[in-house]
Amino acid sequence: MEQDALPDNTQQFGHTVRLSPTPGIGQEPSLHLSRDTWWDYLLHTYNIHRPGSVLLDRYQAALEVSQDVRAFFRIATLWLHFVNVPLFFDRFFHTEHRAALQPALVLSIVAYTKLLQSNQDTMVDQRSLDERNRAWKESVMLRDLAQGSFEASYNAGWIDIPLAQAAYILAFYEMSAHQDSTLARRTSALLLLDGIIRALGLTYIDAMDPRAPAFTADAVPALGRPDPTARFDSCRSQMDNDSRGFKTSPLAGCPCQRLSLGSSPEARRCTPIWLDMPRWQRDSSFGEIKKEEGRRIVWSSVVMMGVDAGIRLESGDRQLDLHTSKPENFAVLFPGENEYSTILEVAMVYSGKE
Numbered sequence: 001m002e003q004d005a006l007p008d009n010t011q012q013f014g015h016t017v018r019l020s021p022t023p024g025i026g027q028e029p030s031l032h033l034s035r036d037t038w039w040d041y042l043l044h045t046y047n048i049h050r051p052g053s054v055l056l057d058r059y060q061a062a063l064e065v066s067q068d069v070r071a072f073f074r075i076a077t078l079w080l081h082f083v084n085v086p087l088f089f090d091r092f093f094h095t096e097h098r099a100a101l102q103p104a105l106v107l108s109i110v111a112y113t114k115l116l117q118s119n120q121d122t123m124v125d126q127r128s129l130d131e132r133n134r135a136w137k138e139s140v141m142l143r144d145l146a147q148g149s150f151e152a153s154y155n156a157g158w159i160d161i162p163l164a165q166a167a168y169i170l171a172f173y174e175m176s177a178h179q180d181s182t183l184a185r186r187t188s189a190l191l192l193l194d195g196i197i198r199a200l201g202l203t204y205i206d207a208m209d210p211r212a213p214a215f216t217a218d219a220v221p222a223l224g225r226p227d228p229t230a231r232f233d234s235c236r237s238q239m240d241n242d243s244r245g246f247k248t249s250p251l252a253g254c255p256c257q258r259l260s261l262g263s264s265p266e267a268r269r270c271t272p273i274w275l276d277m278p279r280w281q282r283d284s285s286f287g288e289i290k291k292e293e294g295r296r297i298v299w300s301s302v303v304m305m306g307v308d309a310g311i312r313l314e315s316g317d318r319q320l321d322l323h324t325s326k327p328e329n330f331a332v333l334f335p336g337e338n339e340y341s342t343i344l345e346v347a348m349v350y351s352g353k354e
Contacts, residue, residue, distance in 0.1 A: 038149060041145070045138070047061060048138075049137045071113050076271070103153075104149040105165050109169060111139050115143075115176060118139055136178075150170065159199055161200065164200060164202065174189040194320075197297070202332065205291060214331060259278060261276075279339075
């Protein structure tokens with residue numbers, strides 16, 4: 001085992017995701033240096049605020065980082081369910097594949113975990129106060145490191161869905177209560193997130209799919225119920241009737257529990273707050289997983305931007321003019337809809353949007 005290798009966790013969610021090689025897009029030399037050194041610097045950061053002379057070796061520091069990453073997924077709110085955890089772990093716990101991860105994504109995850117640790121309401125004694133102060137200092141340092149890594153990737157043209165995920169977590173960090181929180185920081189983070197979503201075209205990701213909703217600028221966004229005959233015809237050619245094992249009828253009740261993350265024992269252990277969210281489609285290709293991640297981050301961003309708009313309305317601050325806040329810019333399926341609409345027994349009774 002390499003000095004800073006981590007335990008293998010590629011089977012955490014019951015299957016291994018096949019990784020596609022990341023296409024080269026001509027990153028600048030400075031970005032290559034960042035991709036080669038960010039992990040070492042992260043391990044070093046975990047030693048900076050350690051009390052006394054108790055320093056961790058590389059392997060111990062790597063284990064502590066992995067524990068904070070695991071903690072993030074255990075306590076992450078529903079808004080953050082856009083990360084496919086098996087795919088993330090396949091890369092994070094593999095030394096070579098880790099180089100293909102957006103550094104800003106890992107750094108933003110551990111920064112937010114440290115923020116939560118600094119706010120934890122544990123026993124109020126001197127030791128716990130010291131620990132929370134140390135967690136806060138680490139959180140600030142990691143957040144700044146994540147921001148710098150984000151800007152390096154963005155300026156070099158390494159813009160992908162994991163970078164959008166990092167932008168979301170950084171914006172979520174600024175939406176959370178902390179002592180450095182300001183309107184300017186929150187505004188900047190939301191504008192960056194909106195810009196990444198627009199640059200990647202995530203709100204148009206299903207523009208060629210007739211199932212995608214279409215809204216107009218001068219009307220309240222609304223969905224109609226599709227014709228069930230059309231659903232039946234579109235699903236028949238995509239289904240293997242014996243492979244899914246779903247039997248439902250209007251009298252059988254909603255199959256939501258069987259189609260949610262709560263149906264997976266691994267998810268109940270690793271992401272307990274996300275159990276009511278749609279599960280990830282089994283045996284999906286790398287490309288389809290990333291596409292579904294894109295859909296989920298769009299809808300999670302709608303929620304967060306709506307909350308920000310409510311805060312601004314209450315405080316009298318100027319509203320932001322965001323691409324992701326305009327319904328006419330949307331042609332994207334809902335989370336899990338792509339799978340639900342291909343399960344014949346479900347699609348015959350329910351719309352994928354239901």
